[in-house]
Amino acid sequence: MDDFTLRDRLTIPTYDDPRHMRSAELYFDPDKCKQCSICIQICPGGCIRTDTLQKKDFMRGKLEVKNSGVPYLDSIRPGVTLCIACFDCGTACPEGAISVKHNFNPRYFYKRISQTSDMEPPKRY
Numbered sequence: 493m494d495d496f497t498l499r500d501r502l503t504i505p506t507y508d509d510p511r512h513m514r515s516a517e518l519y520f521d522p523d524k525c526k527q528c529s530i531c532i533q534i535c536p537g538g539c540i541r542t543d544t545l546q547k548k549d550f551m552r553g554k555l556e557v558k559n560s561g562v563p564y565l566d567s568i569r570p571g572v573t574l575c576i577a578c579f580d581c582g583t584a585c586p587e588g589a590i591s592v593k594h595n596f597n598p599r600y601f602y603k604r605i606s607q608t609s610d611m612e613p614p615k616r617y
Contacts, residue, residue: 509572516577517594522562524589529560531581531590539574540581541566 506512518540520531532540538547542561565573575596582590 513572514594514597515571515573516575516592516596517573518565518575518577518581519591519593520563521589521591524587525562526587526589527559527561527563528586529563530584530586531563532560534580534584536578536580537574537576539566540564 527542529542529545532542532545532547533550535547540563541547542563545560546566565575567573577592577594577596579590579592582588582592
């Protein structure tokens with residue numbers, strides 16, 4: 493038997509409501525970051541950007557990506573991002589400049605997919 497209350501079962505969370513979801517937060521180390529923009533290209537949610545570059549620029553064929561600035565997470569509301577801390581960006585970063593500051597934590601019915609705080613890149617076989 494699971495630990496869900498009736499309220500948990502009937503409540504549908506709203507993604508951009510911090511009471512329902514806690515979006516992930518990443519830390520981009522400005523001392524390690526070489527501004528290569530690989531993290532922006534690889535992000536499946538398109539939520540990493542700089543002041544001059546975002547994922548749709550790559551989709552449109554923009555080729556000038558060097559020295560675009562230190563990346564950050566784009567917010568959809570104050571304190572809410574589309575990041576789920578999949579850590580694709582951190583795995584792809586050649587400098588190891590990205591770390592998970594806060595994990596993605598859905599509440600209510602989606603409690604089962606809560607992440608642990610010790611995210612690690614995938615292991616090689």
